[in-house]
Amino acid sequence: MIELLLLSRLQFAITAAFHFLFVPLTLGLALLVAVMETMYYRNKDETWRKMADFWGNIFKINFAIGLVSGITLTFQLGTNWGAYAEFMGDVFGPPLAMEALFAFFLEGTFLGAWIFLGHNRQKLKAFSMWMVALGTNISSLWILTANGFMQHPVGYEMAADGSKVVMTDFLALITNGYVWYMLIHTLLAAYLLTSFVVMGICAYHFLKGNNNEVFKKSFNIAVIIALATAVMLPVLGHGYAQYVTALQPTKGAAMDAIWETRSSVPMYLIQVPDSSTGSNSVQLLGIPGLASFLYTGSFSGTITGLNQLPQDELPPVEMIFWSFRLMTILGSLFIIVALLGLYLQKSGKLYTSKKYLKLLMWSIPLPYLTITAGWIVAEVGRQPWMVYGLLRTANGVSSVPTSDVLLSISLISAFYMVLLIFEIYLIKKTVVNATGVE
Amino acid sequence: MFDFLTHDMLAIIWFFLWCVIWGVYFIVDSFSLGAGLLVPFIATDKAQRMQIQSSVGPFWGGNEVWLILAAGGTFAAFPLVFSKMFTFLYLPMMLLLIGLIARGISIEYLHKDENPHIQKILMWGWFAGSLLISLVLGVAFANFFKGLEIASGGVYIGTLIGLFSPYALIGGVLFVLMSVTSGAFWINVKTEGAIAIKAGDLAKKSALIVLVLALVYLAYSFMGIEGFTTNYSAMPALYLLPGLAVVTAVLAVFFAKKDRIFPAFCSNLLAFLFVVESGLASIYPYMLKSSVSSEYGIDIFEAASSHMTLSVMLGGALVFVPIIIIYQLWAYTLFREKIKETDQVEY
Numbered sequence: 001m002i003e004l005l006l007l008s009r010l011q012f013a014i015t016a017a018f019h020f021l022f023v024p025l026t027l028g029l030a031l032l033v034a035v036m037e038t039m040y041y042r043n044k045d046e047t048w049r050k051m052a053d054f055w056g057n058i059f060k061i062n063f064a065i066g067l068v069s070g071i072t073l074t075f076q077l078g079t080n081w082g083a084y085a086e087f088m089g090d091v092f093g094p095p096l097a098m099e100a101l102f103a104f105f106l107e108g109t110f111l112g113a114w115i116f117l118g119h120n121r122q123k124l125k126a127f128s129m130w131m132v133a134l135g136t137n138i139s140s141l142w143i144l145t146a147n148g149f150m151q152h153p154v155g156y157e158m159a160a161d162g163s164k165v166v167m168t169d170f171l172a173l174i175t176n177g178y179v180w181y182m183l184i185h186t187l188l189a190a191y192l193l194t195s196f197v198v199m200g201i202c203a204y205h206f207l208k209g210n211n212n213e214v215f216k217k218s219f220n221i222a223v224i225i226a227l228a229t230a231v232m233l234p235v236l237g238h239g240y241a242q243y244v245t246a247l248q249p250t251k252g253a254a255m256d257a258i259w260e261t262r263s264s265v266p267m268y269l270i271q272v273p274d275s276s277t278g279s280n281s282v283q284l285l286g287i288p289g290l291a292s293f294l295y296t297g298s299f300s301g302t303i304t305g306l307n308q309l310p311q312d313e314l315p316p317v318e319m320i321f322w323s324f325r326l327m328t329i330l331g332s333l334f335i336i337v338a339l340l341g342l343y344l345q346k347s348g349k350l351y352t353s354k355k356y357l358k359l360l361m362w363s364i365p366l367p368y369l370t371i372t373a374g375w376i377v378a379e380v381g382r383q384p385w386m387v388y389g390l391l392r393t394a395n396g397v398s399s400v401p402t403s404d405v406l407l408s409i410s411l412i413s414a415f416y417m418v419l420l421i422f423e424i425y426l427i428k429k430t431v432v433n434a435t436g437v438e
Numbered sequence: 439m440f441d442f443l444t445h446d447m448l449a450i451i452w453f454f455l456w457c458v459i460w461g462v463y464f465i466v467d468s469f470s471l472g473a474g475l476l477v478p479f480i481a482t483d484k485a486q487r488m489q490i491q492s493s494v495g496p497f498w499g500g501n502e503v504w505l506i507l508a509a510g511g512t513f514a515a516f517p518l519v520f521s522k523m524f525t526f527l528y529l530p531m532m533l534l535l536i537g538l539i540a541r542g543i544s545i546e547y548l549h550k551d552e553n554p555h556i557q558k559i560l561m562w563g564w565f566a567g568s569l570l571i572s573l574v575l576g577v578a579f580a581n582f583f584k585g586l587e588i589a590s591g592g593v594y595i596g597t598l599i600g601l602f603s604p605y606a607l608i609g610g611v612l613f614v615l616m617s618v619t620s621g622a623f624w625i626n627v628k629t630e631g632a633i634a635i636k637a638g639d640l641a642k643k644s645a646l647i648v649l650v651l652a653l654v655y656l657a658y659s660f661m662g663i664e665g666f667t668t669n670y671s672a673m674p675a676l677y678l679l680p681g682l683a684v685v686t687a688v689l690a691v692f693f694a695k696k697d698r699i700f701p702a703f704c705s706n707l708l709a710f711l712f713v714v715e716s717g718l719a720s721i722y723p724y725m726l727k728s729s730v731s732s733e734y735g736i737d738i739f740e741a742a743s744s745h746m747t748l749s750v751m752l753g754g755a756l757v758f759v760p761i762i763i764i765y766q767l768w769a770y771t772l773f774r775e776k777i778k779e780t781d782q783v784e785y
Contacts, residue, residue, distance in 0.1 A: 064546035068539040074509055075535050078524025089517020090743045094751055097510040100503060101758040108503040109769050112496030116773055166744045398525045408532045426550055
């Protein structure tokens with residue numbers, strides 16, 4: 001049973017993480033390309049057309065895998081998490097079906113239209129891309145509505161026999177505060193990731209000496225988005241952290257490895273948590289009251305420590321602590337990189353700053369890492385609950401033969417590896433070949 | 439919302455919608471699947487491959503969403519069925535998944551790289567994906583009509599091998615051939631030149647085979663499958679469905695002979711629709727029929743979501759399905775021109 005649970009969790013983690021390698025860039029590029037198509041329609045400046053074509057190509061390659069890998073997750077809710085599907089169907093099913101009705105049909109239909117329409121029908125082409133962008137972004141609202149319930153159940157009651165949740169208020173599901181915190185955080189992170197990918201690719205071409213208008217203009221747009229999102233994310237994250245701590249004290253305390261309940265909790269710059277002893281083996285350079293401020297909004301606020309919370313409801317503390325640190329440290333770094341980029345661009349030194357351009361290129365993987373770390377905090381942080389406070393992960397799993405799960409996890413992982421290599425190869429080829437950008 | 443409808447009535451409406459969504463999926467995806475099944479065999483060079491790719495390129499994604507809606511709709515309206523269906527058929531579902539991914543990636547990436555080896559691999563990937571999807575769904579639906587080996591307490595005692603009965607295999611082959619025929623007609627309608635002629639000739643032959651196989655399948659269903667006729671005896675009007683399946687399959691052959699390809703294409707689609715609906719009509723009120731004993735099956739009333747969930751979803755479907763149909767039809771009119779060998783699409 002343990003093995004089955006472990007394998008099922010591993011399979012979901014792998015497929016969800018893989019899917020989310022492609023989603024953020026899709027969300028951001030869809031909007032960016034839609035803007036470029038619209039600009040071309042409005043002023044017929046060829047630079048905008050070239051930009052739309054170049055970034056559109058990268059969008060197409062990226063979107064294809066994002067689309068097909070998403071189906072895996074829906075399927076697995078039935079194949080591997082059947083007990084969860086039965087328990088949650090009444091609440092989880094509608095957002096999922098709405099996602100298909102509101103979003104997937106828009107994406108699926110208008111993506112085909114956008115790809116096959118020529119620039120001689122620019123108005124329709126731009127409109128189609130806006131529909132794709134609308135579809136992808138609305139899609140995240142619906143899936144986060146479903147996920148938000150798992151984090152913070154609202155608008156439901158338990159069935160009389162306790163076997164499942166029954167929806168009582170659909171509006172409450174959509175207006176769930178958790179959903180909106182997550183949605184804005186996720187979308188901003190996606191736009192940040194997109195801007196860093198765009199800046200990184202532009203940097204590659206600047207280093208090669210291809211200082212044409214396409215990359216210059218793309219960079220100028222991306223650096224503004226990068227700075228705006230990088231600054232907004234921690235501001236929003238602050239509110240988000242307080243909200244989470246109030247709703248899921250276990251996750252909140254694990255994010256900063258706070259073991260004992262106390263007020264005016266300092267935040268330690270250097271800290272190593274150790275869940276086997278229920279304390280930190282190292283803690284140095286504490287900033288007084290900062291943790292209290294971050295999680296409660298007041299420097300003297302009280303935080304419930306992990307040792308005072310039910311011990312069988314604790315998530316894996318180290319994993320959440322380190323993921324959270326990684327996310328916040330990289331998040332701060334992004335602000336510096338974006339500020340530097342804006343400064344260099346304004347002072348006209350950008351195209352000759354080799355070190356900075358190389359830094360940008362090598363920064364491309366960082367937002368991916370940051371987003372993955374963020375999801376680990378959010379999803380591992382609600383463990384051992386699958387639906388917080390209502391259903392334990394161990395009780396959500398399907399009773400299927402372990403050998404079947406082993407087979408499927410091997411098959412899917414191998415298949416995904418091939419897809420990933422192929423995708424990177426195609427994107428690299430598209431980027432490298434775009435020296436002249438026609 | 440919909441307070442004037444009882445819970446049972448909502449469950450019945452959703453069963454009806456469920457049948458409609460599956461039916462729409464099978465007909466709209468049949469020609470994208472068929473194109474994939476045919477591409478390695480009828481396209482002789484890159485130009486012809488591109489013609490086939492462009493004939494389905496703008497549509498396949500939108501078509502596949504009907505399948506996702508069918509899955510999502512099952513989850514929302516009948517969660518118990520969703521869970522059981524996917525758990526019982528774990529490995530077939532994984533095969534279907536691999537097929538969906540392979541098909542999607544192959545169509546999108548087919549000509550993204552000039553390397554002929556990569557193009558060859560992707561062409562066969564497109565074929566293999568399309569084959570897996572149509573075959574697995576054909577075998578799965580035949581098993582739904584026949585009943586799965588569900589024992590007391592909703593315990594599944596079937597095996598993977600057990601799913602491949604002669605009846606299920608005929609169902610699988612029939613779904614594949616109906617898709618092939620649909621794809622061949624579609625390529626003929628949507629393209630010009632050598633590939634169109636080749637596809638048209640092939641469609642004429644395969645339409646005839648589909649007619650024969652459909653007759654065998656329906657006869658087997660009515661005479662060899664336990665409990666298949668129960669609903670038909672209770673409500674003889676249902677015989678219209680298999681009747682129309684046969685008539686439209688005949689019409690497909692007839693129109694094809696007369697070289698009226700578009701009506702032949704539509705007739706073939708309708709034949710596919712009515713074959714599927716004939717089977718679905720037989721299982722009501724069960725969604726997962728049990729071949730062990732009918733009392734162990736999972737019926738729509740037991741599996742249905744709450745009144746609120748069913749009504750919210752019904753509201754969503756009533757507003758959005760018509761809008762979706764309108765913009766999908768609009769997309770078809772947008773790309774109504776025939777694709778020539780010389781057409782170069784930046785795909």
